[in-house]
Amino acid sequence: MEQLSPASTLTDAFHGLGISVWTEDWRAVGQAILALRAAGIDPVQHLATAPGELARLHATVQVTDVNNFTLELMGMPDKRMLIGSLAEVVPNSAQTFARWFAALARGDRFYRFESRVRRLDGSLRDCLVMARLPQDPEGLARLFVCVVDITGYKADQMRLTEAERAVDRALRASAMGLVTAAIAHEVNNPLAAVVTNAEAALRWLRRPNPDTVEAEAAIVAAIGDALRARDVVDRTRALLSNAPPRPVALDPHHAIRDAAQFVQRELRLAEATLRLEVMADTPRLLADPVQVQQILTNLLLNAAQALVAHDGLREIALRARPHAAGVLIEVADSGAGIPPDRLLRVFEPFYSTRTDGIGLGLAICRTAAEAQGGRIWVSGAPGSGACFHVLLPAAP
């Protein structure tokens, strides 16, 4: 009996497994990293400021072989369509190249990221892309990249996320119901007392022998009740804007990064890219960290929601920069923007154009910004996206 050699079993596996495998040549990239390091330059920082250089390096990567299943995954009839310059055979690999470069430059042992793969017919598949990154440049001549189709799994996950969000919304809505009930109760009581006292005063005065002492007492009581109704409204406002702010000195880098962390899921849903930028000389903020998070996450959520199903560029920029009156933080998106006549209205409580929106996000942002002694406003013509500006005090 003929024995299968281990080598041929592996070759069978290479082609037979339901996993797409690519062999690629990344030598030129490895050499460029070594050269930059030898010159004392941080490769990642260098590339971040030289987009042309990134494109040039991308073009040097060669796909040398793919297994049979890769053709199935890509919906391509012939292997030859996938052999050659990575930039040419997989045009949208440009989006992930910076990530590959950074992983190699950092000396990561593994590359492991989710990506979207475009098939020949234009349809998209969600994939998990993995590779073990060799540490020596020669190993980079034959980099094995493994691509697993996780579209079905992602769809399940998405449904789960949707369900979670529905629960979130229900909780918020019921919290709103409770707040409304509390306000109604607290305001209607003094109001009823005002009306009743005023009526009583009238009746005391309209008697055949008017009783001015009783009437006066009722009027004095009515005034007290009206003032109480005002206090209730004031207190409710304080309650909704959360406890008194506890301002501390905040590093703008941290504030921005933490907020970005919070909205990863929504960014992925919207397939939006988020750019963070802190300009040089931006001072530290003097603000309550919880409220700053509240402001930034609400703005990022709105931006992500404005990009869901948006045709065209889906980008969000979160920037911090120095300002004469403190620190200016901006959240700008490439969505449809806000019509000029609504630039003020969007901050009103319960103003919402989204089917599942409550309309409290921006109202809370405004309360929180003002509680810090800051301001919030929005600019941006329709078509050029919305840009929200938050001005917060700087730490001394």
Place this chain on the structure above:
Amino acid sequence: MVPGIIAVVDDDEAIRVALRSLLRSMGHEVRLFADAFSFLAEATLRPPDCVLTDIQMPGMNGLDLQREIRRTMPGLPVIVITAFPEEAIRRQAMADGALCFLSKPFETAAILHWLAEALGERK
């Protein structure tokens, strides 16, 4: 309208004071109670002609008080007043035999109307 003895049960002092003035201006005698228990303790000894009660009160709420009145003092008319009207609560109150269900702020004309009704029912 024949003057009568009206009991007001409400945990809100402003409401009690205001109702006392209004009802007294009409010539009624008014007894104020801050909670259902103190009302029950006294009413069994000296029953009023009509009760105006709030719903949301600490301890025993207005609905429970109304049921207790039905049991121990049948025939005593109860007017229910609430600051947060909810349909389910209204239906419950009416099913338990409330004369009427008013929401705060209430109109004096409504109180007058139902008081006349309640006091007219007296034997």
